[in-house]
Amino acid sequence: xxxxxxxxxxxxxxxxxxxxxxxxxxxxxxxxxxxxxxxxxxxxxxxxxxxxxxxxxxxxxxxxxxxxxxxxxxxxxxxxxxxxxxxxxxxxxxxxxxxxxxxxxxxxxxxxxxxxxxxxxxx
Numbered sequence: 001x002x003x004x005x006x007x008x009x010x011x012x013x014x015x016x017x018x019x020x021x022x023x024x025x026x027x028x029x030x031x032x033x034x035x036x037x038x039x040x041x042x043x044x045x046x047x048x049x050x051x052x053x054x055x056x057x058x059x060x061x062x063x064x065x066x067x068x069x070x071x072x073x074x075x076x077x078x079x080x081x082x083x084x085x086x087x088x089x090x091x092x093x094x095x096x097x098x099x100x101x102x103x104x105x106x107x108x109x110x111x112x113x114x115x116x117x118x119x120x121x122x123x
Contacts, residue, residue, distance in 0.1 A: 001025035001112050003095050008117030011085055015121075019080040021095030021114055028076040032098050035080045036107065037091035037119075044094070048080060049104045053056075058103065063089075085121045094114040101102060 007019040019035065034049040048069035049058040057069055066085075071078040078095055096110040103109035 003097065003112055003114035005093065005095055005114045007115040008118045008119045010094060010109050010122065012123050013086055013121055015076045015085055016081070016083045017119060018118060019082065019093055019095075019119075020080045021080075023076040023078070023097065023112075026097070026112065028097075029073040030099070032101055032104055033069075033071055033078040034098065034110075035078075036094045036096060037089075038094070038100065038116075039091040042091075042108050044057070047093070048106050049101075050078065051101060058104070080117070085119075087121045088120050090119060092118050 002024045004022045011017055011109040030052055032051050035047040036044045037047050038044040046060055048067055050069045050071050054071050068081045068082050084114055094116045095114045098104050098110045
């Protein structure tokens with residue numbers, strides 16, 4: 001099983017990034033997928049989630065209207081489009097896979113995690 005994130009980097013405030021997470025080794029279409037982030041000294045927090053069919057989505061208040069989660073089950077990939085980035089978005093971004101929608105906010109309930117991709121927003 002692998003979840004491999006990519007697309008992170010150093011960007012100026014107000015710019016955009018698109019993160020990707022490529023999944024393999026499990027039945028991707030049966031899992032709800034999420035993006036979490038963790039800044040230094042802080043706990044891992046949910047950023048966005050998408051249901052296994054790509055219909056249900058959830059974005060936390062701090063990113064709603066700026067970030068958009070999407071997925072393509074044909075190629076086993078989940079994306080996070082991040083626009084209007086702010087310095088407070090700086091963190092290590094992880095994708096995760098969970099079987100139950102009710103579990104998506106709790107990291108300990110996840111079956112699989114990637115290693116993360118670093119996003120740094122700074123002028």
